[in-house]
Amino acid sequence: MPITYSGKTGFHEEAISLTPALVVFDLDGTLLDTHADLVESLNLTIAALDLAPVTYADLTHLVGHGAKVMIERACRLRGHPLSESELPPLLERFIAHYTDTMPGHTQPYPGLIAAMDTLKIEGYKLAVCTNKLESLALTLLRKLHLTGYFDAITGGDTFPVRKPDAQHLTGTIERAGGILARSIMIGDSLNDIAVARNANVPSIAVPFGYSDVPVETLRPDRIILHYDELTPELVETVICDFARSNAVAASR
Numbered sequence: 030m031p032i033t034y035s036g037k038t039g040f041h042e043e044a045i046s047l048t049p050a051l052v053v054f055d056l057d058g059t060l061l062d063t064h065a066d067l068v069e070s071l072n073l074t075i076a077a078l079d080l081a082p083v084t085y086a087d088l089t090h091l092v093g094h095g096a097k098v099m100i101e102r103a104c105r106l107r108g109h110p111l112s113e114s115e116l117p118p119l120l121e122r123f124i125a126h127y128t129d130t131m132p133g134h135t136q137p138y139p140g141l142i143a144a145m146d147t148l149k150i151e152g153y154k155l156a157v158c159t160n161k162l163e164s165l166a167l168t169l170l171r172k173l174h175l176t177g178y179f180d181a182i183t184g185g186d187t188f189p190v191r192k193p194d195a196q197h198l199t200g201t202i203e204r205a206g207g208i209l210a211r212s213i214m215i216g217d218s219l220n221d222i223a224v225a226r227n228a229n230v231p232s233i234a235v236p237f238g239y240s241d242v243p244v245e246t247l248r249p250d251r252i253i254l255h256y257d258e259l260t261p262e263l264v265e266t267v268i269c270d271f272a273r274s275n276a277v278a279a280s281r
């Protein structure tokens with residue numbers, strides 16, 4: 030059974046404390062180190078326009094809003110803003126190459142699997158909320174034998190809106206059978222911390238992903254340097270501290 034926080038007694042608080050907590054992960058740069066494959070497929074894509082390759086350092090400014098935006102930004106960076114008709118064949122080229130080479134060099138970050146195993150054993154729910162196209166996220170997670178961990182996997186095209194719009198996260202939580210008051214969001218970039226703030230859910234940032242600014246400046250509720258730190262106790266503490274500061278703010 031998950032450890033529960035001891036809020037005020039009463040039917041409502043008790044019902045909340047008995048609901049298993051849900052840990053929602055971003056994908057690129059949070060669950061999985063995808064950078065080598067993203068850069069490779071992106072460079073093969075823009076090579077169709079004879080554009081020079083982008084680097085890993087460039088990726089931090091390109092990634093975060095899905096493949097379409099990443100291709101558009103890479104072309105603009107290389108001095109070729111795309112016209113509307115140029116994008117669809119490039120997107121197709123990217124999707125085909127990225128899918129064909131999966132899982133490529135992509136790997137879970139150190140300690141992730143052990144942390145997820147512990148959370149699952151303790152009764153926690155897990156989900157993925159990524160701006161990657163849903164089909165790419167599903168195929169990649171399937172090829173890495175990870176889909177079984179998650180109660181929901183949603184992408185940038187699953188709902189009419191995507192991160193940082195709150196509805197991407199609230200929709201993911203609903204699909205996973207979680208509740209807002211017992212959920213946390215873990216991510217590497219602005220969109221993840223912003224979606225959590227917009228949905229009124231606490232956030233944990235990881236510094237090893239693709240943020241173009243230091244994650245401290247995003248003001249997450251916590252930062253973890255390694256997945257060893259992602260324990261049931263930490264999840265409960267973050268949820269409890271967040272509920273407490275919300276209650277203090279409401280009483281002012």
Ligand SMILES: O=C(O)COP(=O)(O)O
Nearest residue numbers: 056057093094095159160
């Ligand atoms: O693929 C992207 O652009 C972003 O993906 P993420 O939301 O999993 O970081």
Ligand SMILES: [Mg+2]
Nearest residue numbers: 055057058217
């Ligand atoms: Mg990310």
